[in-house]
Amino acid sequence: MSYKYQRWLKKIVSSAIKTRRVLLLSGARQCGKTTLARELLDKNSEYRTLDDIGLRQLAASDPNGFVKHNKSTLIIDEVQRVPALLSAIKMVVDTDTRPGQYLLTGSANIQSLPGAQESLAGRVRKLRLRTLCQGEISGCQPTFLERAFAQDFKQNSITYERSDILKLAARGGFAEVLLLSEQERASWHKDYVQSLIERDLKDIAQISKQDAMHQLIEVLAAWSSKTIDIAGICSGLSIRRPTVESYLNALEAMYLVERVRPWIKTDYDRVGKHAKLFMNDGGLMASILGWRLNKLALDADRSGKLIETFAFNEVAAQIDASENDYNLFYYRDREKREIDLLIENDNGDLLGIEVKAASVVHQDDFKHLAWFRDNIAKERHFVGIVLYTGQLAGSMGERLWAVPFGSLWST
Numbered sequence: 001m002s003y004k005y006q007r008w009l010k011k012i013v014s015s016a017i018k019t020r021r022v023l024l025l026s027g028a029r030q031c032g033k034t035t036l037a038r039e040l041l042d043k044n045s046e047y048r049t050l051d052d053i054g055l056r057q058l059a060a061s062d063p064n065g066f067v068k069h070n071k072s073t074l075i076i077d078e079v080q081r082v083p084a085l086l087s088a089i090k091m092v093v094d095t096d097t098r099p100g101q102y103l104l105t106g107s108a109n110i111q112s113l114p115g116a117q118e119s120l121a122g123r124v125r126k127l128r129l130r131t132l133c134q135g136e137i138s139g140c141q142p143t144f145l146e147r148a149f150a151q152d153f154k155q156n157s158i159t160y161e162r163s164d165i166l167k168l169a170a171r172g173g174f175a176e177v178l179l180l181s182e183q184e185r186a187s188w189h190k191d192y193v194q195s196l197i198e199r200d201l202k203d204i205a206q207i208s209k210q211d212a213m214h215q216l217i218e219v220l221a222a223w224s225s226k227t228i229d230i231a232g233i234c235s236g237l238s239i240r241r242p243t244v245e246s247y248l249n250a251l252e253a254m255y256l257v258e259r260v261r262p263w264i265k266t267d268y269d270r271v272g273k274h275a276k277l278f279m280n281d282g283g284l285m286a287s288i289l290g291w292r293l294n295k296l297a298l299d300a301d302r303s304g305k306l307i308e309t310f311a312f313n314e315v316a317a318q319i320d321a322s323e324n325d326y327n328l329f330y331y332r333d334r335e336k337r338e339i340d341l342l343i344e345n346d347n348g349d350l351l352g353i354e355v356k357a358a359s360v361v362h363q364d365d366f367k368h369l370a371w372f373r374d375n376i377a378k379e380r381h382f383v384g385i386v387l388y389t390g391q392l393a394g395s396m397g398e399r400l401w402a403v404p405f406g407s408l409w410s411t
Contacts, residue, residue: 008321017100020125021093024104027129028255033105049077063088080108109253131173133317135409142321153393160406162389169310172283189287205250212239221288224279225308263329282310308355337368349381356388361402
């Protein structure tokens with residue numbers, strides 16, 4: 001179904017393959033990597049998938065022979081299934097430096113693979129494909145960050161109420177679930193998680209207790225948008241801390257969860273500070289936790305976590321699709337002043353984003369943004385916004401803005 005949607009990364013992939021010897025397109029299972037790769041097929045390229053057991057056995061038995069090809073580009077889908085191919089590809093591209101020789105896709109971070117002895121450093125460009133974001137579904141371009149830094153908040157032609165945002169967040173971005181009912185979607189997500197545990201996670205970790213992994217995934221889903229506390233995550237689980245940390249790393253390598261680093265002024269400041277954890281799809285999060293829309297709307301804590309997770313994934317997709325250099329952080333200090341998302345561009349400018357599930361904002365909602373502007377950013381250009389589920393964009397002080405969620409994907 002994802003063929004209906006124009007993926008933001010397609011332009012970047014098409015451009016990068018003209019200048020880099022190897023391109024690696026990574027992302028979660030079913031996020032659309034294969035569809036995007038196959039869209040780039042032409043008479044000068046060849047496609048091979050390692051989900052095909054016959055091809056996988058050939059690749060494992062003769063990696064050097066498998067990577068040979070007579071086309072301009074060889075597309076190898078799910079390359080993490082045979083890590084030995086990376087060393088074979090390195091030998092080829094070290095001898096022949098022509099660009100565009102290999103387009104690889106992977107459902108796991110190749111650096112996390114136990115059998116991977118080669119990272120292709122200096123030879124590969126890595127791109128991250130996420131599940132569909134609302135901007136791609138709506139057919140818009142990823143311009144929000146540029147407009148936000150410029151304080152250009154145009155009114156969206158379509159308005160979204162709180163109930164609309166909750167529906168979008170609970171649906172998520174896997175293409176196959178977009179038209180499913182809530183019950184069918186929950187079933188699809190359940191099968192998805194089961195498949196990861198039974199098959200894909202075996203490529204990167206020794207999962208000895210499937211029940212424990214199920215429990216951990218549920219705990220991590222509930223933890224989304226919170227700072228990581230391994231002791232807190234371990235409490236109530238029947239697995240030891242080293243196992244929890246190993247399983248967490250495996251789930252991150254499979255792009256199920258993601259860490260956001262704290263923003264600091266110096267490297268020393270990072271000591272003792274924890275990353276923030278997010279699920280990489282709000283729909284998957286809601287299904288894992290058994291959250292249903294009719295109850296979500298009445299639960300401020302759950303709706304707040306789901307909407308912040310939704311906002312994170314929308315913003316992260318914009319960062320991945322941008323040709324500008326953005327870095328994503330969060331901010332929290334000892335006085336518990338917190339900014340949900342903090343984006344820094346290559347000029348050192350900063351954009352602070354607070355996420356509110358409410359349809360009305362108040363001046364008090366901007367106090368941490370204002371404090372950061374005056375005491376931390378100081379001479380840096382800083383714009384602070386509160387994303388909320390209301391209708392109108394408007395100024396709430398010097399470089400402080402109330403911005404409707406729909407502005408994330410307005411044209």
